[in-house]
Amino acid sequence: MGNLNTFPLSYIVKGKKIIIVGGTDEALNKARLAGKTTSQVVIISRSIEADFSAYAHAVHERPLTASDLDNTALVFVAEEGEDAELAKAEARRRGIPLNVVDVPAECDFYTPSIVDRAPLTVAISTEGDAPVLARLVRARIEAMLSPSVGKIASLAGRLRHKAETLIHDNAARRRFYEALVTSPEIEAAEQRGAGTAAAENLLASHAAGTGQGVVWLIGAGPGSEDLLTLRAQRLLQEADVIVHDQLVPQVVVDMGRRDAERISVGKAKGHHSFSQAQINTLIVRLASEGKRVARLKSGDPMVFGRAGEEIAALRKAGITYSVVPGVSAALAASADTATPVTLRKVSSGFVIATAHGADDGELAHWAALAQSGLTLALYMGKSISDEVATRLIHHGAPADLPVGIVVNAGRANRATYSGFLADLAASHIDFADGPAVILVGQAVAAGDWADAAGLAAQNFKVA
Numbered sequence: 001m002g003n004l005n006t007f008p009l010s011y012i013v014k015g016k017k018i019i020i021v022g023g024t025d026e027a028l029n030k031a032r033l034a035g036k037t038t039s040q041v042v043i044i045s046r047s048i049e050a051d052f053s054a055y056a057h058a059v060h061e062r063p064l065t066a067s068d069l070d071n072t073a074l075v076f077v078a079e080e081g082e083d084a085e086l087a088k089a090e091a092r093r094r095g096i097p098l099n100v101v102d103v104p105a106e107c108d109f110y111t112p113s114i115v116d117r118a119p120l121t122v123a124i125s126t127e128g129d130a131p132v133l134a135r136l137v138r139a140r141i142e143a144m145l146s147p148s149v150g151k152i153a154s155l156a157g158r159l160r161h162k163a164e165t166l167i168h169d170n171a172a173r174r175r176f177y178e179a180l181v182t183s184p185e186i187e188a189a190e191q192r193g194a195g196t197a198a199a200e201n202l203l204a205s206h207a208a209g210t211g212q213g214v215v216w217l218i219g220a221g222p223g224s225e226d227l228l229t230l231r232a233q234r235l236l237q238e239a240d241v242i243v244h245d246q247l248v249p250q251v252v253v254d255m256g257r258r259d260a261e262r263i264s265v266g267k268a269k270g271h272h273s274f275s276q277a278q279i280n281t282l283i284v285r286l287a288s289e290g291k292r293v294a295r296l297k298s299g300d301p302m303v304f305g306r307a308g309e310e311i312a313a314l315r316k317a318g319i320t321y322s323v324v325p326g327v328s329a330a331l332a333a334s335a336d337t338a339t340p341v342t343l344r345k346v347s348s349g350f351v352i353a354t355a356h357g358a359d360d361g362e363l364a365h366w367a368a369l370a371q372s373g374l375t376l377a378l379y380m381g382k383s384i385s386d387e388v389a390t391r392l393i394h395h396g397a398p399a400d401l402p403v404g405i406v407v408n409a410g411r412a413n414r415a416t417y418s419g420f421l422a423d424l425a426a427s428h429i430d431f432a433d434g435p436a437v438i439l440v441g442q443a444v445a446a447g448d449w450a451d452a453a454g455l456a457a458q459n460f461k462v463a
Contacts, residue, residue: 006110006127011097013039013073021064021087022078023048026101030076031055036116039073046083066090074109077101104128113138117150119157143230144237148187155190155199156180162200166207175290176206182238182292183214184322213240213287215314217307219300219326220248222410225255227332232324236260239294241286243279247298247435256294276306280313287319298435300328304354304379328352330377332410333437339404339447341375347443349374355381355388355438360395363388367395375441382407382436389425392440397421402444403455408434418444419455427455 018034020027023045031052034041041058052059064083069075075091077084078101088106091098100106112123113134122141124134146152156177167173180186180199189198216235221227228236236242236256244253246266253262265274265282274282286293301307301323314321330352334341341350351369353362355378370376370392381388385405393399399422408414415432421440439447 004127006125008123008125010121010123011073011109013037016040016071016073017042018074018076019044019069019072019087020076020078021045021083022076022101023050023052023061024078025050027076027078028052028055030078030099030101030111031058033111033114034074034076036114036118042068044068044083045079069094069096072096074099115141115145117145117147117153120145120150120153144234146187146234148190149181151190151195152181152186155186155195158196159199159203163203166203172206176203179206179292182235184216184235185214185320213289213291213293213319215283215287215293215295215310215319215321216324217295217297217301217305217310217321218324219305219328220244220252220296220298221327222299222329222332223247223249223252223408224410224412225249225251227327227410228252228255229324229326232326235324236294236296238292240291242294242296243283243286244294244296245298246273248296253296260294276309280310283310284313284317284319287314288317297326298329300326303328303330303352327410329379329409329435329437330439333377333404333406333439334447336406336409336414337404337416337439337447337449337452339439340443341377341439341441343443343446346446347373347375347441350377351375352377352379354379355384358388360391363391364395367392367397370397370401370440373442375439375443378438378440380435381438382431385431385436385438386425386428388438389421393421393425397440399425401440402442404439404444404447404449404452405431405436405455406439407432407436409437416449416452417455418447418449418452423455429455 017040020030020034020043027043028050031041031043035055041055043052043055043059044064045061046063048059048061064086069090075087075096076099077087088098097108099109099111110125110128112125115122115138124137126134163173163176167176180202186195186198186202189195218232218235233255239256239260241261241263242253242256243263243265246264265279283293283295295310297305311321342348351374353366366376399420401421403419403421403424405417406414
């Protein structure tokens with residue numbers, strides 16, 4: 001790791017001026033940056049070319065004078081000529097930090113890419129070498145931080161004296177602040193204008209030693225870490241414990257905090273580590289100990305994730321919880337194959353169901369829905385796909401109804417199969433390993449299945 005040529009710091013400009021010499025777009029960019037501060041922004045140029053209408057009160061179309069730099073914190077020079085030279089000379093004579101736009105050798109400081117969540121700011125600098133990289137890093141950090149985090153930071157500041165008065169133990173006080181700045185409930189309350197009251201209630205519970213944890217039921221999506229939502233990623237970084245299903249890939253689990261405890265509760269074929277009742281008891285106990293629990297589920301928690309049972313247990317125990325949606329496998333399968341599950345004049349709806357354990361009445365209902373034009377997305381039916389197809393035809397579904405199957409939807413190792421309902425009924429497919437989604441309906445024909453294996457073939461396997 002190399003040594004820095006600049007020293008990162010936050011420079012106080014309150015009560016002073018920031019002088020910008022220039023009237024071009026480069027000067028306007030600096031005005032936008034300076035305008036985020038409480039300083040008095042002053043723009044001086046003999047020729048104003050850019051649209052400074054948002055800063056009309058700060059624009060002076062005239063020559064620069066030495067006295068303009070009185071009580072000035074920073075000087076930006078964004079043009080050439082007599083005024084530029086005067087500004088540079090006067091700034092150096094007075095010891096005012098100077099930035100000459102696009103001339104690093106003449107700069108005392110560089111302007112970083114800034115993530116603005118005032119009073120929280122994050123500055124990213126490459127010492128002028130790679131501003132494009134700084135902007136890319138900034139975009140990633142922007143995605144990680146909640147839009148309300150600045151308001152929560154201000155809230156923490158307002159409660160600082162009261163927290164120090166009520167909570168004397170440093171570790172306990174730190175736990176309160178961590179709970180305050182990471183709580184979705186406080187964030188939601190702040191957006192409603194009730195943040196102060198919610199924060200004071202949280203402070204009172206921590207002062208009394210009754211601070212309780214929270215459970216976040218998080219959708220991990222279909223398995224690719226880049227399909228995780230920004231909120232899910234943020235909460236995984238805040239969780240003390242990650243309770244995850246077997247289908248959630250390790251790469252997604254590893255997106256959590258490095259020191260977070262990880263507990264696998266998933267069920268794999270031939271191995272049942274936890275019953276649902278045990279999982280309910282576990283997450284209630286962990287939250288009751290004051291821990292922030294990420295209950296990580298494959299796909300979306302509310303789609304075949306048994307989240308309803310866990311929510312019921314949390315409600316009964318009085319545990320705070322929230323649900324973070326994820327990309328469900330059916331939607332990932334649709335995206336992988338560009339299949340419009342709803343299609344004008346073809347399919348007016350989309351039905352998600354589980355094929356495993358479906359009775360005759362359910363299959364008759366699905367067959368009727370398929371005949372009416374709706375698209376079916378059947379989960380957990382890979383091993384009985386031929387039987388399900390046969391029974392759908394028996395209940396009136398057309399034999400030539402298009403069928404598409406995606407195994408490991410949303411992942412790099414996905415495998416696809418396509419054909420018609422009759423093909424699936426007549427075939428015993430040795431599918432690729434992994435969870436599958438079976439799409440049935442006329443809209444499936446509009447998807448991109450060019451590279452899919454044909455369902456009419458017998459006894460094959462796609463790796």
